[in-house]
Amino acid sequence: MTNANAIKVQNIFGNKVKKTLPIPIIIDNYNHFMGGVDIADQLRSNYIIQFPVRRIWLPLFFWLLDTSIINSYLICKIKNNENESYKKFRLNIVWKLIEVELGLEEKIETRNKNKQKLVQSASILALTSKQHYITSGFELPLE
DSSP: OOSTTHHHHHHHHTTOSOOOOOOOHHHHHHHHHOTHHHHHHHHHHHSOOOOOOSOSSHHHHHHHHHHHHHHHHHHHHHHHTOOOOHHHHHHHHHHHHHHHHHTOSOOOOOSOHHHHHHHHHHHHHHHHOOOOSOOTTOOOOOO
C-alpha cells in the first residue's frame, strides 16, 4: 500500500495474489524468440572495453571488438561443449596475447629456422627501438 503504483495494481489484482492476464502476441513472440540479442547485450554490459575517447571511429572499433569477443566465446562454447565462464574466456584471451608478445608461446617448427630467427630478432628490434616513423629502408616483421 505504500508503493506509488499500489492503486493501479490493486485495481487489477484486487485481493488476489495471482491473476491470469492476457498477453499481446507481439510481446509473447518477443519473449520466446528474442534469441541471442539480449544475451549478447548482457555479456557486453558486464565487461565492456569502451571508454571516453575524442576520436569518432574509436567507439565503433571498441563495439566491434566487444562483439567479436562475444561471438568467439559463443562459438567456442558451442564447438567445445564447455561451460567455461565468459570472464574466464576473456582472461584466457588476455594471457594468450601476453604470452605471444613476450615470446612464451610454443615455437612452431618451420623449414627455414634462419627465417624464424630473423623474424624474432626483427620483432625484438621493433619493440626495443625508439623509431616512430617509417623510412624507405624500413621492413616490417614477417609475423
